[in-house]
Amino acid sequence: MPNMVVCCKQVIDPEAPPASFKIDPATNKVVPPPGVPPVISPFDEQAVEAALRIKDKHGGKITVISLGNNLLRDVVKKPLSMGADELILLEDPAFEDSDSWSTAYALAMAIKKIGQYDLIFCGRQAADWDAGQVGCGIAEILGIPCVTIAKSVEFMDGKAKVERVIPDGYQVIEVALPAVITVSNELGEARYATLKGIMAAAKKQPIVWKPADIGVSPSEVGTAGRRTKLVKLFQPVKEGKCEFVEADSPAEAGAKLALRLREAKLI
Amino acid sequence: MAEYKNVLVFGETADGKLATITAELLGCGRRLADELKENLICILIGEKVADIANSAIASGADKVYVVEDPLLKEYQTDAYLMVMEKAVKEIMPRILLLGQTSIGRDLAPRLAFRLATGLSMDCVELSIDPTTKLLQQIRPVYGGNARAIFTTESFPQMATVRQKAMTPLEPDPSRKGEVVPLKVEIDPAKIRAKVLQTVKEEVVGIKLEDAQTVVAGGRGIGGPEGFKQLEELAKLLKGAVGASRPPCDNKWVPDTIQIGLTGKIVTPELYIAVGISGASQHIAGCSGAKNIVAINKDPEANIFKEARFGVVGDWKQVLPAFTEKVKELLAG
Structure with missing residues (x-):
């Protein structure tokens, strides 16, 4: 039965209305939109789903790891309510403002401490920084293979068969285990938490690990462990000068739009 | 060194x-x-x-x-x-x-x-x-x-x-x-990860990335049937059909026509967005279009911030009349 690890990131809800998106120029950080709670990054939820589908078929254990500081228990416990078995939080002020490098390093060290793993799942990229590096980074640090942008993962003894999305179709890739798999939205929607799952998750306490617990110094993680420097974060200016075509009825507006596009030599 | x-x-x-x-x-x-x-x-x-x-x-x-x-x-x-x-x-x-x-x-x-x-x-x-x-x-x-x-x-x-x-x-x-x-x-x-097979999902007609006109549908299209109307318009304009993420995730259309951050990037002369709200991750795939035209029933939809021309209204009523007029203009 496979031992699986899923890395899940708590992010600002990417579905929050674009108008609520604000940046604090003094700190170069996004101001969380008021009244919109954070979520597990959607691709990471689908990574949990990928692991659950394997557990449905083959059994096994799913350990979820989240990294950050002041993580909201209601948010990070969601994978448990979906059916994951255990939650480990890498939670410490030292883990704040990580980049891909320091995130992958801390996660890889935590996975080393877990010790037994056949499959490690990550989302293809996080909904905040959209970098898509962490899965590959974990694989490189652990010295194991990685298959990115998966839409289907099949577990077999000692290996996995993965369908990797490419622009005009997909590739079937066979990978030796242990391996890291990054999951894309083509996998399909993640399941909802069941009532039973929510009750079970409420009773489970996450395990909290500090840098020392995974054998790293605070200078190797978070801001201190970055390899990229954020110089500036800003919102691009949108001009927004849409010419609205109006008429007495929607159908007339449609016909008028065609005429207007003809005038503009677009059709 | x-x-x-x-x-x-x-x-x-x-x-x-x-x-x-x-x-x-x-x-x-x-x-x-x-x-x-x-x-x-x-x-x-x-x-x-x-x-x-x-x-x-x-x-x-x-x-x-x-x-x-x-x-x-x-x-x-x-x-x-x-x-x-x-x-x-x-x-x-x-x-x-x-x-x-x-x-x-x-x-x-x-x-x-x-x-x-x-x-x-x-x-x-x-x-x-x-x-x-x-x-x-x-x-x-x-x-x-x-x-x-x-x-x-x-x-x-x-x-x-x-x-x-x-x-x-x-x-x-x-x-x-x-x-x-x-x-x-x-x-x-x-070599620990081996490619066993590459499966190409052939597209009929013009490739999305190469099309000079793209007609794209979003969540507002409501199902696979609606995309037939978009195909008709695309064919008329010698263009290709695309989609935002929700129609792909809901399997109304193949994943290969997804436009956006995690899908394809298109830069056509004309991009007609139908029933697309304009989430930032979608805009990432179409903001390079020369002219964006949006049809959406929500006047506050983000897509109108990107569009050059827009119609506020239900696409089910706007689009047939638009397509009909286009047909007439192209014939005449």
Whole structure:
């Protein structure tokens, strides 16, 4: 039965209305939109789903790891309510403002401490920084293979068969285990938490690990462990000068739009 | 110790030719190399790629490294990684650029971690800081809601570049450059992820990426039937049909026509967005369109901020009349 690890990131809800998106120029950080709670990054939820589908078929254990500081228990416990078995939080002020490098390093060290793993799942990229590096980074640090942008993962003894999305179709890739798999939205929607799952998750306490617990110094993680420097974060200016075509009825507006596009030599 | 110098572009091929993204990277790389007063180098990897080296030179490269091996016929992470690790250690570039493609997304992070250097993915602008000479890497973040400028102080400074974000040079066949074969031993035992099969989902008609007109539908279309109407319009305008993420996730349309941050990037003359609210992650795939036309019942929809022309109304009523009028105009 496979031992699986899923890395899940708590992010600002990417579905929050674009108008609520604000940046604090003094700190170069996004101001969380008021009244919109954070979520597990959607691709990471689908990574949990990928692991659950394997557990449905083959059994096994799913350990979820989240990294950050002041993580909201209601948010990070969601994978448990979906059916994951255990939650480990890498939670410490030292883990704040990580980049891909320091995130992958801390996660890889935590996975080393877990010790037994056949499959490690990550989302293809996080909904905040959209970098898509962490899965590959974990694989490189652990010295194991990685298959990115998966839409289907099949577990077999000692290996996995993965369908990797490419622009005009997909590739079937066979990978030796242990391996890291990054999951894309083509996998399909993640399941909802069941009532039973929510009750079970409420009773489970996450395990909290500090840098020392995974054998790293605070200078190797978070801001201190970055390899990229954020110089500036800003919102691009949108001009927004849409010419609205109006008429007495929607159908007339449609016909008028065609005429207007003809005038503009677009059709 | 040798110093990191020059700009290196990881080249890709498509149908036996230099890939468009590589020409774009060479266009951008040429500008950066000129600013640094250094050379532009391209590396081509494959089973048989030497014939393409001259295209890379015509597109701006001063020197092209060619790595040929039957094991490199198709992209496989472990094999390409071995080649690029050796090449970078030998070439020692100041800057290393890859495309934000299927290959670049997979290879670049892996290589950056192996080389212990920083990397910015999906950059849309690159420039040299006049004082520090560091590469300024500008990329959209938060699904396109914001942009960030990054620098790295380790070498090579690595970046992947979004497709269609950079302008290629006009190919000049009279440009001179050097072609250098590079031998890399590939240990097949170290290829741990093997491509067993590549399944292409053939599209009928014009390819989405090449279409001059794109008719795209979103969540508002409501189901697969609605897309038939979009197809009719696309056919009339000799264009292609695309979609935002929800219709793909709901299996109304194939995943291969998804436009956006994690799908295809399109830059047509005319982009007709029907029932698309305009989430930032979708805009990331179509903001390069010359003219966006939006039909949406919500006057506050974000898509109208991007559009040149808009109609506020139910697409089920607007679109048939629009299509009918287009038919009439094209016939007359």
